[in-house]
Amino acid sequence: MKSVVQLKDEVVAPADGYRDATVDSGARRVITVAVAGNPNAGKSTLINAIAGSRLHVGNWPGVTVEKKEASFEHQGTRIRLVDLPGTYSLSPYTQEEIIARDYLVQERPDLILNVVDSTNLERNLYLTVQILELGIPVVMALNMSDEAQEKGYRLDVKGIEEMLGVVAVPTAATRKSGLDQLLEAVVATAAAPKLRRPKKLNYGYDIETAAELLARELALESAPLLERFPERWLVLKIMERDEHVLRQVNFGDEALLERALHHLRSEHGDDVESLMAEARYGLASGLTREVLRKPELKKTELTEKIDRVVLNRFLGIPIFLGAMWLMFKLTFDLSKPFGDWINDMTGGPFKHWASILLGAIGAPDWTVSLATEGVISGVGFVLVFVPVIFLMMFFITFLEGSGYMARAAFVMDRAMHAIGLHGKSFIPMLLGFGCNVPGIYATRTLENPRDKALTALLIPLMSCGARLPVYVVFTGAFFPRSSGTVIWSLYVMGIALAIVMGLIFKKTLFRGEAPMFIMELPPYRMPSLHSLCVHTWEKGKHFLIKAGTYIFAVSVLVWFLLNLPWGVENRKDSYLGQAGQVMAPALAPLGFGTWQAASSLITGVIAKEIVVGTMGEIYAPKKEEAKQEFKPFGEEVKEVAVSFGKACRESVSNVVSTFGITSLDTQEKEERSALKGMVLKTFTPLTAYAFMAFVLLYMPCMVVAFAMRQEFNGWKWFGVAFAYQTVLAWGMACLIYQGGTLLGLGG
Amino acid sequence: MGFSDLVIAAVLVVGCCYILYRSLWQKKGHCPGCDGGCDRSH
Numbered sequence: 001m002k003s004v005v006q007l008k009d010e011v012v013a014p015a016d017g018y019r020d021a022t023v024d025s026g027a028r029r030v031i032t033v034a035v036a037g038n039p040n041a042g043k044s045t046l047i048n049a050i051a052g053s054r055l056h057v058g059n060w061p062g063v064t065v066e067k068k069e070a071s072f073e074h075q076g077t078r079i080r081l082v083d084l085p086g087t088y089s090l091s092p093y094t095q096e097e098i099i100a101r102d103y104l105v106q107e108r109p110d111l112i113l114n115v116v117d118s119t120n121l122e123r124n125l126y127l128t129v130q131i132l133e134l135g136i137p138v139v140m141a142l143n144m145s146d147e148a149q150e151k152g153y154r155l156d157v158k159g160i161e162e163m164l165g166v167v168a169v170p171t172a173a174t175r176k177s178g179l180d181q182l183l184e185a186v187v188a189t190a191a192a193p194k195l196r197r198p199k200k201l202n203y204g205y206d207i208e209t210a211a212e213l214l215a216r217e218l219a220l221e222s223a224p225l226l227e228r229f230p231e232r233w234l235v236l237k238i239m240e241r242d243e244h245v246l247r248q249v250n251f252g253d254e255a256l257l258e259r260a261l262h263h264l265r266s267e268h269g270d271d272v273e274s275l276m277a278e279a280r281y282g283l284a285s286g287l288t289r290e291v292l293r294k295p296e297l298k299k300t301e302l303t304e305k306i307d308r309v310v311l312n313r314f315l316g317i318p319i320f321l322g323a324m325w326l327m328f329k330l331t332f333d334l335s336k337p338f339g340d341w342i343n344d345m346t347g348g349p350f351k352h353w354a355s356i357l358l359g360a361i362g363a364p365d366w367t368v369s370l371a372t373e374g375v376i377s378g379v380g381f382v383l384v385f386v387p388v389i390f391l392m393m394f395f396i397t398f399l400e401g402s403g404y405m406a407r408a409a410f411v412m413d414r415a416m417h418a419i420g421l422h423g424k425s426f427i428p429m430l431l432g433f434g435c436n437v438p439g440i441y442a443t444r445t446l447e448n449p450r451d452k453a454l455t456a457l458l459i460p461l462m463s464c465g466a467r468l469p470v471y472v473v474f475t476g477a478f479f480p481r482s483s484g485t486v487i488w489s490l491y492v493m494g495i496a497l498a499i500v501m502g503l504i505f506k507k508t509l510f511r512g513e514a515p516m517f518i519m520e521l522p523p524y525r526m527p528s529l530h531s532l533c534v535h536t537w538e539k540g541k542h543f544l545i546k547a548g549t550y551i552f553a554v555s556v557l558v559w560f561l562l563n564l565p566w567g568v569e570n571r572k573d574s575y576l577g578q579a580g581q582v583m584a585p586a587l588a589p590l591g592f593g594t595w596q597a598a599s600s601l602i603t604g605v606i607a608k609e610i611v612v613g614t615m616g617e618i619y620a621p622k623k624e625e626a627k628q629e630f631k632p633f634g635e636e637v638k639e640v641a642v643s644f645g646k647a648c649r650e651s652v653s654n655v656v657s658t659f660g661i662t663s664l665d666t667q668e669k670e671e672r673s674a675l676k677g678m679v680l681k682t683f684t685p686l687t688a689y690a691f692m693a694f695v696l697l698y699m700p701c702m703v704v705a706f707a708m709r710q711e712f713n714g715w716k717w718f719g720v721a722f723a724y725q726t727v728l729a730w731g732m733a734c735l736i737y738q739g740g741t742l743l744g745l746g747g
Numbered sequence: 748m749g750f751s752d753l754v755i756a757a758v759l760v761v762g763c764c765y766i767l768y769r770s771l772w773q774k775k776g777h778c779p780g781c782d783g784g785c786d787r788s789h
Contacts, residue, residue: 364751364752364755366752549766552766553762553763553764553766553767554763554767556759557760557763560756560759560760
């Protein structure tokens with residue numbers, strides 16, 4: 001007798017795409033609903049509105065395309081929502097399309113929830129037409145119906161249902177309207193899938209005749225294929241010569257295909273794929289004409305009015321630069337006081353409390369040093385950047401949600417083509433100025449693997465915020481009157497070298513033109529605060545968790561490297577100091593061949609700001625911990641609260657005040673004055689500038705390295721970045737120092 | 748440095764190496780920020 005498991009394995013889902021919903025351990029029905037739709041159709045907003053905190057964010061297996069899932073109960077039915085990547089079609093051109101299609105074909109969800117932008121019906125219906133080919137029951141969310149109504153659009157919902165054989169529900173996800181009706185439709189459709197049969201759309205006499213012929217031939221000669229895949233979908237894909245499908249089904253019977261397509265080819269030529277695309281577009285267009293009534297446009301719509309200015313060939317780039325300037329200003333001015341507050345707290349009261357706590361439990365002295373100088377300092381470095389990251393993500397989310405980011409990509413497209421990329425690559429590079437890590441993660445918005453890799457290779461050349469403390473210390477010491485200009489020159493150096501490297505890569509590793517892509521310009525809209533917060537958290541928490549985990553562990557390991565061999569008196573003799581001594585000769589031609597500079601650069605690999613921290617530790621005289629005076633606990637708690645209030649006030653006043661590097665406040669300058677004194681003794685203006693250039697350009701920090709590894713499933717592209725940046729940094733610093741010396745600037 | 752110090756130090760170093768191993772190697776491209784959501788449960 002066969003076991004239950006064996007029997008279960010033999011069950012094959014029926015070829016028409018229907019299957020019965022499963023039941024969970026509590027004998028409730030469990031239905032799997034795949035959510036499919038175009039990008040910007042409001043899919044994420046709809047899912048967030050439905051699932052809320054039950055939403056689980058992960059990655060699709062083997063790739064870095066985001067996967068969202070939620071499981072919840074509605075009217076006694078357990079619904080498992082699986083969010084597919086936003087796509088315009090189910091053709092195998094992008095990773096997202098392949099993921100969405102493979103899931104629908106292989107996993108056979110009980111139902112597809114097709115999210116459609118009601119204000120852009122015709123374009124969205126192209127995907128719908130392809131979804132219907134799968135034969136899986138479809139519930140259509142006519143999303144943004146409120147916006148459609150405001151525009152005066154009249155949608156014939158019944159007509160859509162009748163023509164497509166779907167259940168259509170008008171929704172407005174931003175207002176959470178229509179969601180209950182949508183879920184009811186989902187449950188009802190899943191309960192009676194055979195009653196809600198999607199219509200088989202007619203692609204025209206010639207295509208349908210060929211499809212029927214091929215289906216008959218397949219039934220005779222490759223019947224098992226028709227059991228494994230939805231019949232109509234498989235037939236159409238074979239007719240299109242979809243290589244991905246042909247490989248998957250191992251179809252190689254050219255004679256059979258030729259027999260089926262003979263008439264079609266003789267009438268319409270060899271390009272059956274284009275013919276099918278035309279048929280689908282025709283259906284989408286015809287259906288739209290049938291079900292949508294638009295008012296006569298008497299005046300230009302708001303979006304068009306704004307776009308006339310924003311996309312103007314002369315004004316576009318200045319407006320974009322202005323918007324970015326404002327975003328950076330707001331991000332850094334608002335976040336800096338909070339970053340400083342966290343820095344003060346981790347450097348003061350938290351260290352004090354940790355040492356008291358460890359002392360109270362009788363922990364060895366060295367563990368106190370490890371906790372305060374290693375763990376708290378290390379993790380503190382990450383926490384200091386949390387306000388910057390979250391605020392930056394908030395503004396980026398706002399710009400994305402408002403529709404402006406798509407315009408920015410459009411405006412920058414021509415400039416980016418010069419280095420073999422298109423405008424969409426500019427956004428991750430822009431993010432790199434705040435922190436390279438979110439920039440690397442943002443490359444996942446690029447469809448093409450070539451663009452992703454090239455953009456990621458150039459992002460580390462964008463001077464991130466972590467390099468700023470190094471610049472501040474050195475320019476404050478050597479260029480006090482022109483520190484702003486010197487720092488600006490370093491930012492420009494990064495951009496200029498990114499252009500040069502882009503051109504070099506375009507002619508070597510990434511030969512060929514940047515692929516064309518259609519830039520969608522969604523209408524301007526005001527994103528809701530809830531949606532902004534949810535998306536900001538989703539983007540920011542990755543940084544928090546990932547960076548926190550890595551840096552916590554690495555901080556502890558670095559502390560050991562600075563304190564081993566055990567009991568080492570002079571940091572020069574520690575393992576890290578010894579490593580610095582080994583590396584120092586290689587830096588001699590650059591003008592800073594000391595073990596201190598080399599050790600700082602080694603630890604800076606973890607995070608660039610650690611260069612300053614390590615230098616501070618190396619150059620600072622030994623602290624007499626016992627002589628330090630601490631305030632009583634209650635007073636310190638009060639100080640924490642008071643200083644937080646001060647940070648809030650400072651944050652607001654920073655925004656109100658005119659722009660400038662006001663956030664680099666005097667307190668920070670005073671704290672670093674001792675280090676500046678030591679730096680003045682060991683560097684010259686020329687070596688200081690060469691050192692800053694080296695910090696800007698040398699290998700990406702460890703968090704970027706791990707981000708690159710995760711985004712590209714391996715170390716290959718990080719290896720390339722490491723190699724070229726090391727050569728570039730050494731070459732530029734050498735050029736600056738040796739060139740400057742030849743010009744007599746070395747004194 | 749006594750034997751107990753040595754043990755504590757070893758535990759800490761091994762623990763940190765394990766955190767790095769788990770976060771960076773074991774997950775192979777999956778994000779560590781979402782333990783259950785990386786499709787391993789299905």
